[in-house]
Amino acid sequence: MKITHILIFLSFIILAGCSSLTLKPGDFAWPIESVLKVDSAGNVKSEQYSFTLNVKELLFTETQDSVNVSKVNLRIIRDVNGFYFITAAQFKNVYVFEQTEGGLKLKNKILVAQDGLNEPVLNQRIPYIQIVNGQNPAILLTKDGVFEGEKK
Amino acid sequence: MKTTIRLSTLLAIMTFSLVAQQKSDYAIVQRFQTMTKSITNNIDQAKTVQDCAEANTSIDAMEKEFGDDKALINKANYPDGYDKAVEQLRGRLLIRQRDLGVIESQIVRISELEVKIRELSDQVTKLTNQNDSLMAQVQKLSQNVKKLSGDLFNSTTPIDSLHNMLVKLRQGLQERDALIFALTDSLFMQYDKNVGDMKDVEKQGLLAKIDRHGIIGNIKRSILDNEAFLDMTQLRGSDLVTLVRQQKRFQSQWTGLAPSLTSLYLSGKSKKSEINVVDSMLAIWGGKVDGAMWRSLNTLFKEKGFNVKEFNNGDEFVANFIAFLDEQIQNVNKETSDTRYELFTKFNENLWQTDLYATWLPALTELSKISDTQKKDIEVKFERWRASIMPGATWLKYILIVLGVLLVAIIGIWIFRMRPKTTQKE
Numbered sequence: 326m327k328i329t330h331i332l333i334f335l336s337f338i339i340l341a342g343c344s345s346l347t348l349k350p351g352d353f354a355w356p357i358e359s360v361l362k363v364d365s366a367g368n369v370k371s372e373q374y375s376f377t378l379n380v381k382e383l384l385f386t387e388t389q390d391s392v393n394v395s396k397v398n399l400r401i402i403r404d405v406n407g408f409y410f411i412t413a414a415q416f417k418n419v420y421v422f423e424q425t426e427g428g429l430k431l432k433n434k435i436l437v438a439q440d441g442l443n444e445p446v447l448n449q450r451i452p453y454i455q456i457v458n459g460q461n462p463a464i465l466l467t468k469d470g471v472f473e474g475e476k477k
Numbered sequence: 478m479k480t481t482i483r484l485s486t487l488l489a490i491m492t493f494s495l496v497a498q499q500k501s502d503y504a505i506v507q508r509f510q511t512m513t514k515s516i517t518n519n520i521d522q523a524k525t526v527q528d529c530a531e532a533n534t535s536i537d538a539m540e541k542e543f544g545d546d547k548a549l550i551n552k553a554n555y556p557d558g559y560d561k562a563v564e565q566l567r568g569r570l571l572i573r574q575r576d577l578g579v580i581e582s583q584i585v586r587i588s589e590l591e592v593k594i595r596e597l598s599d600q601v602t603k604l605t606n607q608n609d610s611l612m613a614q615v616q617k618l619s620q621n622v623k624k625l626s627g628d629l630f631n632s633t634t635p636i637d638s639l640h641n642m643l644v645k646l647r648q649g650l651q652e653r654d655a656l657i658f659a660l661t662d663s664l665f666m667q668y669d670k671n672v673g674d675m676k677d678v679e680k681q682g683l684l685a686k687i688d689r690h691g692i693i694g695n696i697k698r699s700i701l702d703n704e705a706f707l708d709m710t711q712l713r714g715s716d717l718v719t720l721v722r723q724q725k726r727f728q729s730q731w732t733g734l735a736p737s738l739t740s741l742y743l744s745g746k747s748k749k750s751e752i753n754v755v756d757s758m759l760a761i762w763g764g765k766v767d768g769a770m771w772r773s774l775n776t777l778f779k780e781k782g783f784n785v786k787e788f789n790n791g792d793e794f795v796a797n798f799i800a801f802l803d804e805q806i807q808n809v810n811k812e813t814s815d816t817r818y819e820l821f822t823k824f825n826e827n828l829w830q831t832d833l834y835a836t837w838l839p840a841l842t843e844l845s846k847i848s849d850t851q852k853k854d855i856e857v858k859f860e861r862w863r864a865s866i867m868p869g870a871t872w873l874k875y876i877l878i879v880l881g882v883l884l885v886a887i888i889g890i891w892i893f894r895m896r897p898k899t900t901q902k903e
Contacts, residue, residue, distance in 0.1 A: 357502045447503075448502045449502065457501065
């Protein structure tokens with residue numbers, strides 16, 4: 326009986342040690358987007374936020390071309406929850422990524438312009454991300470897609 | 478209905494705010510950073526009190542432009558934000574002013590002028606765009622009128638909108654001309670001394686400002702626009718006189734400015750040639766308005782039916798007009814008194830009183846196309862023509878007057894006699 330009690334007690338201690346520790350609330354919002362030029366190797370580098378990222382896969386997914394990458398200016402912004410929203414001129418979609426070990430993992434792909442974006446701009450409008458394309462009406466986005474409710 | 482109007486208004490406001498918000502935060506911050514960098518460079522390179530004043534005005538303008546985006550810039554302009562960036566610029570300028578030994582009161586006075594210069598420069602740009610658009614509209618409407626009536630547009634075309642547009646365009650061109658010279662004056666006033674007394678560094682500063690505000694380019698543009706306006710409108714009479722006046726005023730303002738610019742451009746041959754180009758352009762414009770003016774006056778005589786030999790300048794005008802008057806005085810064609818009287822009355826009522834004496838002679842004197850003496854000669858000749866007229870119908874007039882007086886007298890006597898003598902009866 327004593328041994329059973331000891332085992333139960335030890336199990337509690339082990340389970341408590343293994344449960345995930347969550348730090349909340351957090352605010353990861355970037356005040357403005359970063360416009361990063363893709364180099365010939367397909368990398369973008371942000372000095373302000375100190376990160377480097379290879380985006381060849383993303384460019385291939387969107388344009389089916391991973392060779393001519395060096396002319397692309399990628400627009401990246403991070404929302405309040407820490408998701409990365411990425412797009413560029415000629416893209417049809419805005420890509421939502423979350424951080425994973427040593428990179429970013431696709432969370433969602435939001436179609437915003439059937440014919441491709443001309444002059445996309447990403448603005449921080451907490452809790453949303455706003456995308457403006459030239460003179461077209463602005464669209465509010467969340468990680469799940471286009472926000473259909475009230476628009477700012 | 479009221480609810481619908483309210484909803485529409487609300488929708489319009491929402492749409493407006495939606496459109497107003499559709500700008501790039503990134504672009505705002507980028508512009509702020511670029512401006513900060515540019516002002517910093519200007520402060521570091523400032524060599525005169527005018528340079529410092531310009532930097533001071535630029536900081537004020539920057540604060541005004543980005544006032545609404547302060548919160549965004551404070552967050553996004555890493556690491557200084559908005560407040561610290563502006564504070565650093567002001568501090569940097571203060572240090573530079575001290576290094577150059579600039580007195581604060583000088584800065585204030587010159588900064589005020591700098592603000593005025595920027596406002597004037599903005600107004601010039603705004604008016605240029607407005608005039609361009611009006612010019613295009615007038616051209617389009619004139620072509621339509623031409624198609625409809627088969628005649629080119631002139632000031633008597635009975636189309637109100639076109640005439641109003643024309644008046645507006647003329648005012649716009651005049652206003653722009655005045656603004657350019659006001660802007661140039663303000664630029665020179667900042668230095669408060671003759672070009673000859675300026676240091677090289679001040680001359681360079683002033684030259685840079687003249688180039689930056691496109692003074693020569695704007696002057697050339699004004700001349701071309703005024704010429705185009707003259708070509709497209711075919712104005713007459715007092716409208717044309719206004720244009721000639723405008724050209725003379727422009728010419729005189731340029732004559733005042735050109736020597737200062739020549740002194741400034743002494744070092745650069747290419748720049749100096751620009752002044753000669755403006756001189757030539759002004760001469761062409763002057764020739765065009767003069768030509769249009771003499772054409773208009775020749776046409777006036779013809780339209781009213783008076784055969785004055787064609788003239789192309791002031792002396793020819795005086796000679797030919799006086800020759801015409803002499804012919805009338807001497808009665809070269811041996812016309813009857815009645816015909817002469819009719820001709821004189823027609824000339825006096827349809828041309829002399831309405832156009833020549835009222836508009837043209839004073840304008841030609843004012844514009845130095847004819848001298849005061851020449852004007853006086855014409856007036857004397859006209860009076861001699863009047864005196865030489867022996868109206869054929871005058872005796873008839875006198876007879877009618879005498880008959881009238883007699884008739885009144887007879888009627889009076891008759892009434893007096895017919896009056897009942899009531900006093901005698903009583």
